[in-house]
Amino acid sequence: MSIALQPTAAEQAFGMSLPHRRMEEWRWTDLRARLDKPYPSIDTAVDEKSVARIMAASPLAGIAKYRAVFVNGKFDATNSTIPALLPSVIPAQAGIHLSIKENRVQSDSRLRGNDDGVDDPLVVLNTSLKPEGVTLHFSSNITVLVEIMHIATNAAPRAVALRNHIEVAAGASATIIETFIGEGDYVLSSVTELELGEGARLDRIKLEWESAKANHLSQVVATLAKDARLNEFTLTSGAALNRQNGTYTFVGQNADAKISGAYLLNGKQHADTCLVVDHKVPHCTSRELFKCVMDDHARGIFQGKVIVRKHAQKTDGKQSSHALLLSETAEFDAKPELEIYADDVVCGHGATSGDINPDHLFYLRSRGIPEAEAKSLLIAAFVGEAFDNVENDDVRAALVNFAEDWLRQK
Amino acid sequence: MADQDTIDLVKTIEVDKYKYGFETDIESDYAPKGLNEDIVRFISAKKGEPAWMLEWRLEAYRAWTHMEEPTWAKVHYPKIDFQDLYYYAAPKSMAAPKSLDEIDPKLLETYAKLGIPLKEQEILAGVRKQGEKSTLDDDGNEVTAGRVAIDAVFDSVSVVTTFKAELAKAGVIFCSISEALREHPILVKQYLGSVVPAGDNYYAALNAGVFSDGSFVYVPPGVRCPMELSTYFRMNAKNTGQFERTLIIADKGSYVSYLEGCTAPTREESQLHAAVVELIALDDAEIKYSTVQNWYPGDAEGKGGVYNFVTKRGDCRGARSKISWTQVETGSAITWKYPSCILRGESSRGEFYSIAISNGRQQVDSGTKMIHLGKNSSSRIVSKGIAAGRSDNTYRGLVSAHRKALNARNFTQCDSLLIGDQCGAHTVPYIEAKTSTAIFEHEATTSKISDDQMFYCMSRGLSQEEAVALFVNGFVRDVLQQLPMEFMAETQKLIGISLEGSVG
Incomplete structure (x- = not known):
C-alpha cells in the first residue's frame, strides 16, 4: 500500500525515507519506528582514554597482528597497527595491500541489494553518511589475522558510517576480523564488500558488541568466483537494535560459502539477520547455520533466502536456524525461504524454536549436575555448534570465553 | 494397481486435453455486466434475502471499493477488469426446483458427465422413497457408509442437494446457503463472517458483496454426520465470476467430513473464482475439509484458465476442537489460497495436508496459516509441491504462537519436487x-x-513414465492417505493426468 507518510525526525536528518514494516523484508524490524530521534552525522571529539579502555575491553583484543582502527567513523592512525600507513602500502612480501579511503562513495553495481534495480536502503543510508573505510587486497596466502575495528565513544546521539572493501586475489587466502564495539547512543552503518577471486579463500569473523543503546545496521555484499571458499561467522550480542543484511552471490562454479552465526541476546534487544544466497551458476555449495539464544524480552529474527537460478544445476544449499528461548517473553521469528528455478538441485532448510529440552536437563541433573550449571552446559552446547565453524583456534577460544561470560552474567 | 491406473490414464489422454473442458449449452439468466451497488442489490433480491443481509453485503462492497488488489503473491497475471464480468448467472430453467424431477435434464447430464450421478443417488437414497432404506441393503452393492451427500453448484446457484431427508433425520442441516438464509437465518446471522469478516481481504470483501451461493452445514451437538458431505462446483457461463460462500458449523462434540470438487469448461479467456469458506468447530468438534480442485488450468501456452483466489479459514473455537484441511490442487491457471486454522480453543488442533501440482504455465501460491492462541494447541503441516512444465509452485505459510499459547506445538514439512x-x-x-x-x-x-532412482526402476523393467508415476505417488502418499477413501483412487488418477506431458 502506498501511503504518503510524514517524514520522521530521523528521516529528515538522514534525508531519506527509512524502511518500515509494510515492506516485506522489514516486517519484523520497523526501522522507521525504531529510530525515534534524529541521528545527525557530526564529528565528535575523541577522548583517547576511553578509546583505550574500549579497545582493551574487546573480547578479541590482542588476537589480530594487524589492525585498522576507526573511532566514531574516522580512521585512527595512532591505534592502528599496520606498518607504513597512508598512502598505504604494507611491505609487498606480506602480500597485503591496504589503503585508507576517505569519504568513499562510489556507485558500484554490485552494491545493488536486489535485482529490480532498487538500492538496498542500508546501502543508500551508508552512502548518504559519506563513510570512510579501508580497502584490503590480499594477494598471497596470509596467515596473520587482520582486524578492522570500529569504536564508538560515548557522546551525543549521532550517525557514523564505515565502508570496507576486501579483495582476495585468485589463489590467495586470508582471515579477517571485523569488530564493532562502543558506548553511548548512536547509529552505526556499515557496508562490507567481499570479493573472492578464483580459488580464493576468506575466513571472516564479525563480532557485534555495540553499546546497549546503539543501533547497528550492516550490509555485506559478497561475490565468489570459481572455486572460491568463504567461511563467515557473526556473533551478535550488542546493540538495542541490530539489522544485518547479507548478499552472497556465486558467479563462478564450484564455489563454497559457509555462513554461520550466533545470537546472545537479553533485555529488550532486537536482532534481525536477513541473508540472500544467490546461486547464479551450477555446482556451488552453500551452508547457513544460525544458533540464536534469547532471554528476557529479547527478539531474534532470521530471514534467509536461497535463490537457485535457472541452469544453476547441481546446487547444494542448506539453511538452518535454531532458536532457544530462555524466557517466556522472548521471541523468535524466522522466514527461511527457497526460490528454485533449476531441477537438479538439493536444497533444504530447517528451523526450530523452543525452550531447553526438559529431558536433557533431567538427564544432566540425574548425573549430579546442579540445575544452573546444567542449563549453562546445554546453552553452551547449543551455540557451540555455530562456534565450531570458526577455524582459527585463538578466535574461537576467545568467542567461547565471551559466550561463557555472557551466560555467567545471566 | 493404482499406479498402473495413473499411467494408463496418462496414456489415453492427449497432451493439453482437459477432461472436463466441455461446455453445457443451457440458457442462463444473467445479471447485467459490471459491478456496482445495484448488482449487489440485484443478487440479494434474487435470493430473497433479509434486509440485514443486504446491508452486510453493501458494507462489504463499499469496503472493497476502497481496497487495493494484493500483489504480494508470487503470481503474475494481467489486471482483472472487474467491470467486465457477470456477477450472477443462473440456468434459466432453474427458477425454483422443488425436487430433482423439475431440474433441467441438461444439468443432470452435465453432472453425470463429470461422474457425479446426482439422480441415481437421489433415487437410491430416495427422496421419494423416504424411510425405505432396506432397498439399499437388498441391492447389496451399496454400503451406507460409502454414500456421499452432494450439493451441486452450477455457476451462481445451487442446483440440487441430495440426501437431505436422510441427513435431516440425524439433525444435520445441509443445504445451499441461499436456502439457509431463508430457513435458518438465526444460525447464519450468528456465524456468517465471524471467521472471515466481510472486509478481511480484497477478494473476501468482493465475495461478501456478491456471493451468490454455496453450501451451509450445521451439525448439532454430539452428532457424527452419517455420511460424507460434498459440494461440486461447476463454472459454465462465459465471462462469469463464481463467488461461492461455504459455512460449516460443527457444534459441541460433533463430527463432519466435507469434500469439495471443482471443474470448469475450456475457454480462451480467463475466469475468476473468488470463494470464501468458513469453518467453526465448537468444543470437542471435528471438521475434516477436503478439496479436489481441478478448475480449467489454461492451455499449454497459458491462455485461459481459472483465477482461483480463495479465502479459507477455520476457527477452532472450542476446547479440544479439531480442523483438518486436505487439498489436492491440480487445476487453475493461478491459485492463491491459504486454508488456515485459528487455534483459539485450549488443546485444539489444526492440520493441513496439501498436494499442489502445477504443469504448463500454471502458477500456484498456496499454503496455510496456523495461528496458535490457545494453550496446548497443536498443528501439523504437510505440504507436497510438484512443479512441472513451465510452472511456478510456491508454498507460503505462517505458523505463529501468541504469548498466551503456552505449550503450542507445530510440525511443518514442506517438500518440493x-x-x-x-x-x-x-x-x-x-x-x-x-x-x-x-x-x-x-x-x-x-x-x-x-x-x-530412475535407473533402478527402469533396470527393473519400468518405463520412464511408470517410474515417474511411481515416485510421484510415493512422494505424495502422506497426504493422499488423509483423503476420504472414495476420493483416494480418483485423486491418484488426477495426479497422473496433471503431470502428463511433463516427462522426458
Missing part, C-alpha cells in the same frame, strides 16, 4: 514464536527424482 528445468519451486515459510514454551519445527526440502 521439480520435474523439468523450466519450472520453479519456492518455499516461503513464516515462523513467529512469541513464547518459549512453544515448540516449532520446520523442515523443507527440494529435490528432483534422481537419476539413480
Whole structure:
C-alpha cells in the first residue's frame, strides 16, 4: 500500500525515507519506528582514554597482528597497527595491500541489494553518511589475522558510517576480523564488500558488541568466483537494535560459502539477520547455520533466502536456524525461504524454536549436575555448534570465553 | 494397481486435453455486466434475502471499493477488469426446483458427465422413497457408509442437494446457503463472517458483496454426520465470476467430513473464482475439509484458465476442537489460497495436508496459516509441491504462537519436487514464536527424482513414465492417505493426468 507518510525526525536528518514494516523484508524490524530521534552525522571529539579502555575491553583484543582502527567513523592512525600507513602500502612480501579511503562513495553495481534495480536502503543510508573505510587486497596466502575495528565513544546521539572493501586475489587466502564495539547512543552503518577471486579463500569473523543503546545496521555484499571458499561467522550480542543484511552471490562454479552465526541476546534487544544466497551458476555449495539464544524480552529474527537460478544445476544449499528461548517473553521469528528455478538441485532448510529440552536437563541433573550449571552446559552446547565453524583456534577460544561470560552474567 | 491406473490414464489422454473442458449449452439468466451497488442489490433480491443481509453485503462492497488488489503473491497475471464480468448467472430453467424431477435434464447430464450421478443417488437414497432404506441393503452393492451427500453448484446457484431427508433425520442441516438464509437465518446471522469478516481481504470483501451461493452445514451437538458431505462446483457461463460462500458449523462434540470438487469448461479467456469458506468447530468438534480442485488450468501456452483466489479459514473455537484441511490442487491457471486454522480453543488442533501440482504455465501460491492462541494447541503441516512444465509452485505459510499459547506445538514439512528445468519451486515459510514454551519445527526440502532412482526402476523393467508415476505417488502418499477413501483412487488418477506431458 502506498501511503504518503510524514517524514520522521530521523528521516529528515538522514534525508531519506527509512524502511518500515509494510515492506516485506522489514516486517519484523520497523526501522522507521525504531529510530525515534534524529541521528545527525557530526564529528565528535575523541577522548583517547576511553578509546583505550574500549579497545582493551574487546573480547578479541590482542588476537589480530594487524589492525585498522576507526573511532566514531574516522580512521585512527595512532591505534592502528599496520606498518607504513597512508598512502598505504604494507611491505609487498606480506602480500597485503591496504589503503585508507576517505569519504568513499562510489556507485558500484554490485552494491545493488536486489535485482529490480532498487538500492538496498542500508546501502543508500551508508552512502548518504559519506563513510570512510579501508580497502584490503590480499594477494598471497596470509596467515596473520587482520582486524578492522570500529569504536564508538560515548557522546551525543549521532550517525557514523564505515565502508570496507576486501579483495582476495585468485589463489590467495586470508582471515579477517571485523569488530564493532562502543558506548553511548548512536547509529552505526556499515557496508562490507567481499570479493573472492578464483580459488580464493576468506575466513571472516564479525563480532557485534555495540553499546546497549546503539543501533547497528550492516550490509555485506559478497561475490565468489570459481572455486572460491568463504567461511563467515557473526556473533551478535550488542546493540538495542541490530539489522544485518547479507548478499552472497556465486558467479563462478564450484564455489563454497559457509555462513554461520550466533545470537546472545537479553533485555529488550532486537536482532534481525536477513541473508540472500544467490546461486547464479551450477555446482556451488552453500551452508547457513544460525544458533540464536534469547532471554528476557529479547527478539531474534532470521530471514534467509536461497535463490537457485535457472541452469544453476547441481546446487547444494542448506539453511538452518535454531532458536532457544530462555524466557517466556522472548521471541523468535524466522522466514527461511527457497526460490528454485533449476531441477537438479538439493536444497533444504530447517528451523526450530523452543525452550531447553526438559529431558536433557533431567538427564544432566540425574548425573549430579546442579540445575544452573546444567542449563549453562546445554546453552553452551547449543551455540557451540555455530562456534565450531570458526577455524582459527585463538578466535574461537576467545568467542567461547565471551559466550561463557555472557551466560555467567545471566 | 493404482499406479498402473495413473499411467494408463496418462496414456489415453492427449497432451493439453482437459477432461472436463466441455461446455453445457443451457440458457442462463444473467445479471447485467459490471459491478456496482445495484448488482449487489440485484443478487440479494434474487435470493430473497433479509434486509440485514443486504446491508452486510453493501458494507462489504463499499469496503472493497476502497481496497487495493494484493500483489504480494508470487503470481503474475494481467489486471482483472472487474467491470467486465457477470456477477450472477443462473440456468434459466432453474427458477425454483422443488425436487430433482423439475431440474433441467441438461444439468443432470452435465453432472453425470463429470461422474457425479446426482439422480441415481437421489433415487437410491430416495427422496421419494423416504424411510425405505432396506432397498439399499437388498441391492447389496451399496454400503451406507460409502454414500456421499452432494450439493451441486452450477455457476451462481445451487442446483440440487441430495440426501437431505436422510441427513435431516440425524439433525444435520445441509443445504445451499441461499436456502439457509431463508430457513435458518438465526444460525447464519450468528456465524456468517465471524471467521472471515466481510472486509478481511480484497477478494473476501468482493465475495461478501456478491456471493451468490454455496453450501451451509450445521451439525448439532454430539452428532457424527452419517455420511460424507460434498459440494461440486461447476463454472459454465462465459465471462462469469463464481463467488461461492461455504459455512460449516460443527457444534459441541460433533463430527463432519466435507469434500469439495471443482471443474470448469475450456475457454480462451480467463475466469475468476473468488470463494470464501468458513469453518467453526465448537468444543470437542471435528471438521475434516477436503478439496479436489481441478478448475480449467489454461492451455499449454497459458491462455485461459481459472483465477482461483480463495479465502479459507477455520476457527477452532472450542476446547479440544479439531480442523483438518486436505487439498489436492491440480487445476487453475493461478491459485492463491491459504486454508488456515485459528487455534483459539485450549488443546485444539489444526492440520493441513496439501498436494499442489502445477504443469504448463500454471502458477500456484498456496499454503496455510496456523495461528496458535490457545494453550496446548497443536498443528501439523504437510505440504507436497510438484512443479512441472513451465510452472511456478510456491508454498507460503505462517505458523505463529501468541504469548498466551503456552505449550503450542507445530510440525511443518514442506517438500518440493521439480520435474523439468523450466519450472520453479519456492518455499516461503513464516515462523513467529512469541513464547518459549512453544515448540516449532520446520523442515523443507527440494529435490528432483534422481537419476539413480530412475535407473533402478527402469533396470527393473519400468518405463520412464511408470517410474515417474511411481515416485510421484510415493512422494505424495502422506497426504493422499488423509483423503476420504472414495476420493483416494480418483485423486491418484488426477495426479497422473496433471503431470502428463511433463516427462522426458
